[in-house]
Amino acid sequence: MLDTLHWWLTSPFDYAFMRRALVASLALSLTAPVLGVFLTLRGMSLMGEALSHAILPGVAVAFMLAGFSLPMMMLGGVLAGLITVALAGGVTLFSGLKEDAAMASLFLVAMAGGVTIVSLSGNALDLGHVLFGTILAVDSRTLLLVALVSSAILLSLAVSFRALVVECLDPQFLTLQGRHAGWTHTLFMAMVVLCLVASFQTLGTLMAAGLMLLPAAAARSWSSRLEGMIAIAIGIAVACSVTGLLVSYHAGLPSGPAIILLAGLAYVASIALGPYRSLRAGRSRLKANALPRRSQLIP
Amino acid sequence: MAEGQTSRLELVDLQLAQANRTVLEHVDGRFRDGAITALVGANGAGKSTLIQGIMGMLRPMAGKVVCSVPKERRAWLPQQLALDLTFPMSVEELVMTGSWPSHGALKGYCARHYRRGREVMARLGISHLAHRPLGELSGGQRQRALIGRTLMQEAELLLLDEPFANVDAETVEVLMTVLHEMAADGVTIIVVLHDMEQLARLAEEVVVLHQGHARWTTAQAVLHSQPTAAESARLALGIPGVGAC
Numbered sequence: 212m213l214d215t216l217h218w219w220l221t222s223p224f225d226y227a228f229m230r231r232a233l234v235a236s237l238a239l240s241l242t243a244p245v246l247g248v249f250l251t252l253r254g255m256s257l258m259g260e261a262l263s264h265a266i267l268p269g270v271a272v273a274f275m276l277a278g279f280s281l282p283m284m285m286l287g288g289v290l291a292g293l294i295t296v297a298l299a300g301g302v303t304l305f306s307g308l309k310e311d312a313a314m315a316s317l318f319l320v321a322m323a324g325g326v327t328i329v330s331l332s333g334n335a336l337d338l339g340h341v342l343f344g345t346i347l348a349v350d351s352r353t354l355l356l357v358a359l360v361s362s363a364i365l366l367s368l369a370v371s372f373r374a375l376v377v378e379c380l381d382p383q384f385l386t387l388q389g390r391h392a393g394w395t396h397t398l399f400m401a402m403v404v405l406c407l408v409a410s411f412q413t414l415g416t417l418m419a420a421g422l423m424l425l426p427a428a429a430a431r432s433w434s435s436r437l438e439g440m441i442a443i444a445i446g447i448a449v450a451c452s453v454t455g456l457l458v459s460y461h462a463g464l465p466s467g468p469a470i471i472l473l474a475g476l477a478y479v480a481s482i483a484l485g486p487y488r489s490l491r492a493g494r495s496r497l498k499a500n501a502l503p504r505r506s507q508l509i510p
Numbered sequence: 511m512a513e514g515q516t517s518r519l520e521l522v523d524l525q526l527a528q529a530n531r532t533v534l535e536h537v538d539g540r541f542r543d544g545a546i547t548a549l550v551g552a553n554g555a556g557k558s559t560l561i562q563g564i565m566g567m568l569r570p571m572a573g574k575v576v577c578s579v580p581k582e583r584r585a586w587l588p589q590q591l592a593l594d595l596t597f598p599m600s601v602e603e604l605v606m607t608g609s610w611p612s613h614g615a616l617k618g619y620c621a622r623h624y625r626r627g628r629e630v631m632a633r634l635g636i637s638h639l640a641h642r643p644l645g646e647l648s649g650g651q652r653q654r655a656l657i658g659r660t661l662m663q664e665a666e667l668l669l670l671d672e673p674f675a676n677v678d679a680e681t682v683e684v685l686m687t688v689l690h691e692m693a694a695d696g697v698t699i700i701v702v703l704h705d706m707e708q709l710a711r712l713a714e715e716v717v718v719l720h721q722g723h724a725r726w727t728t729a730q731a732v733l734h735s736q737p738t739a740a741e742s743a744r745l746a747l748g749i750p751g752v753g754a755c
Contacts, residue, residue, distance in 0.1 A: 252596075252597060252598070373610050376599075376607075377607055377610065379594060379597055380593060380594055380597045380599060380604075380607070381593045381594070383586075384607070384659075386567075387565060387566075387567075387581065387584060387585075387586055388581055388582050434598070435598050435643055436598050436600075437598045437599065439598075440598065
């Protein structure tokens with residue numbers, strides 16, 4: 212029994228590449244879901260998804276200029292993400308178009324441009340790496356970068372946490388206090404871009420937002436408090452990362468999709484069974500509001 | 511304003527516009543510290559515009575707003591709240607956010623803050639709602655919680671836009687009492703009102719906005735002694751008075 216458990220749970224981590232993958236995914240699991248909770252509460256989940264695709268042209272240009280250099284690709288991704296955020300903000304400001312509509316248009320263009328650049332400069336394998344990530348190929352330098360970025364985001368979150376909460380709840384209150392809600396929003400979007408760029412190496416640009424959004428969306432069904440949502444989202448992300456790596460190792464599946472599929476399962480289970488904002492909660496509410504039967508009516 | 515009375519807020523030849531259309535011009539006057547001033551006027555007279563100008567949300571076309579109250583001590587309760595009621599926050603947490611601007615972003619709340627928060631909620635009769643999510647509150651309960659935030663903020667200047675609209679009678683009584691107490695503590699309060707009875711019970715001074723101009727008068731003058739002021743206030747409020755058809 213113990214041998215089976217050892218074979219399932221610990222033996223995969225005898226390999227250095229699995230240990231590095233574990234540390235990278237745990238580092239991302241501690242930061243991405245926190246940002247995801249704020250994104251879902253702001254009704255900006257699709258913005259996060261769009262941004263994860265918008266970093267592609269930057270990554271592709273860096274790949275074309277410097278080859279497979281992760282620091283350069285991350286820098287390119289950050290620049291492309293920030294430019295897209297600024298462009299979407301500018302379009303919203305000057306045209307009155309909603310930010311999500313502006314972002315949806317821009318990310319499609321960015322995605323198409325990025326795929327074209329990678330196709331022109333590399334081969335199908337490179338494109339697959341950028342789009343789907345290769346968590347098992349994380350080297351020590353990449354791991355250090357992911358850990359540094361995650362630490363920087365956690366620190367920024369700790370410093371700006373109250374401002375983010377107030378900006379979500381009542382942006383006018385924040386502005387009246389002389390703390391411009393716009394700056395808080397910009398800082399938040401910058402953190403999202405950084406996190407997505409850190410995630411793309413492991414999960415690819417197509418699934419980078421998965422670890423951010425799915426645990427956060429699932430956590431909304433398990434808690435009605437912000438702190439509770441954050442803790443549960445982190446817990447789900449950590450559990451999915453560890454289990455996803457183990458399943459991918461034993462079943463010979465790609466690691467990134469395995470992690471995201473498990474997060475998807477957690478989301479479906481939460482939507483079905485959670486006590487809040489779930490099918491179960493909806494049924495209970497319907498029962499509570501149902502009209503009494505004829506036999507229960509007082510004559 | 512009588513000689514010797516202090517004022518933290520003064521309007522000097524103020525001209526305010528919305529979408530390049532002048533709404534108010536040549537507005538001059540001082541709001542007395544510790545007084546409740548009612549802002550009255552018909553729809554579109556410029557009440558919300560004046561409040562936005564005072565709070566610094568609208569840049570004056572001419573003139574200026576002289577306000578010695580620091581930003582973290584200014585509070586505004588607009589009629590149309592930007593508050594996201596689906597946000598997972600309890601009444602107590604909302605009240606506590608009032609202490610954040612002056613307390614700083616990095617420090618956590620200490621026992622003194624929580625004690626003060628409980629005192630504020632007890633004063634407003636919402637202690638039993640402390641852990642209830644904002645989305646489950648009635649309009650009156652929400653208004654009490656928001657006033658609780660301004661009490662936590664230790665606001666020196668408080669602007670309220672129709673605070674008694676869509677709230678229950680009990681909440682009106684509680685808010686009236688709390689606003690009088692705040693004024694007695696020296697808070698400058700400006701409140702947009704449409705109800706003459708509420709104006710009579712709450713305000714000492716009145717600013718009547720009519721045809722792009724503001725006129726300072728007293729509640730007594732509006733209600734009893736001066737027919738001209740009373741008539742203009744009635745006109746501004748849209749209430750038929752003497753001579754009305």
